[in-house]
Amino acid sequence: MLQNKKQEIEKERIQEFRSQEFRSQSLRFWRIKRMERRRLKKNNQLKPKQISQKKQIKSAEKQRIAAEVRKTKLTQQYMNANKAMIQMKAWKSQQDGLEREIKIQNEKLIVQGGIKSVNLKEMKILEEQAKRLIKTKVDFNQAYDKELKTAYQMNKEPLRRSLKQNLNVQYSKGREGREYQKYDQKK
Incomplete structure (x- = not known):
């Protein structure tokens, strides 16, 4: 049982890490997109x-x-x-x-x-x-x-x-x- 608990905790940490990583990647992606849009807008003028x-x-x-x-x-x-x-x-x-x-x-x-x-x-x-x-x-x-x-x-x-x-x-x-x-x- 102790082992099961250990495994569950590890799984939760991994999921948390992944979700944080995913969030950071998605934020980076949106930032890059926003910058490209601004550059295009500036170039289109x-x-x-x-x-x-x-x-x-x-x-x-x-x-x-x-x-x-x-x-x-x-x-x-x-x-x-x-x-x-x-x-x-x-x-x-x-x-x-x-x-x-x-x-x-x-x-x-x-x-x-x-x-x-x-x-x-x-x-x-x-x-x-x-x-x-x-x-x-x-x-x-x-x-x-x-x-x-x-x-x-x-x-x-x-x-x-x-x-x-x-x-x-x-x-x-x-x-x-x-x-x-x-x-x-x-x-």
């Missing part, structure tokens, strides 16, 4: 010369900012103009490309038209040649038929006679042949 210097600095800063704003606006205008020029150039190049395409297509159509006209001329020539060939064949056939008719007319009578003779010969042979067959059958 500007003299007329310092005020005019600050005004000059502020006006110079405003002028610099205004110049920068003007400069950025000008560069923005240039950039916008440049964008417009780029768009104009792109549009113009696109139009030029379209015109080139149209020219190429027109040239192709002209070439195709030439080829078709050549083909058409060739077809007409071939058609005319075919007509001539057919006409010559028809003329040849008609001439041949005429010659045949005239030859037939000229040879009609002799042909009839020869045909009659041939028929008579065949008939007579046929008769003899039939008679022979009859004779064979009788035997």
Whole structure:
């Protein structure tokens, strides 16, 4: 128990010491803060010369900012103009490309038209040649038929006679042949 009492007393002394130390530290801290505030207050009280210097600095800063704003606006205008020029150039190049395409297509159509006209001329020539060939064949056939008719007319009578003779010969042979067959059958 005695020891407990001893320990309690020691604890109280330590706490007391700490609280005194804390108080002294906090007092020191507040004193330092107060001194800093006074110094700042004293420094913040500007003299007329310092005020005019600050005004000059502020006006110079405003002028610099205004110049920068003007400069950025000008560069923005240039950039916008440049964008417009780029768009104009792109549009113009696109139009030029379209015109080139149209020219190429027109040239192709002209070439195709030439080829078709050549083909058409060739077809007409071939058609005319075919007509001539057919006409010559028809003329040849008609001439041949005429010659045949005239030859037939000229040879009609002799042909009839020869045909009659041939028929008579065949008939007579046929008769003899039939008679022979009859004779064979009788035997």
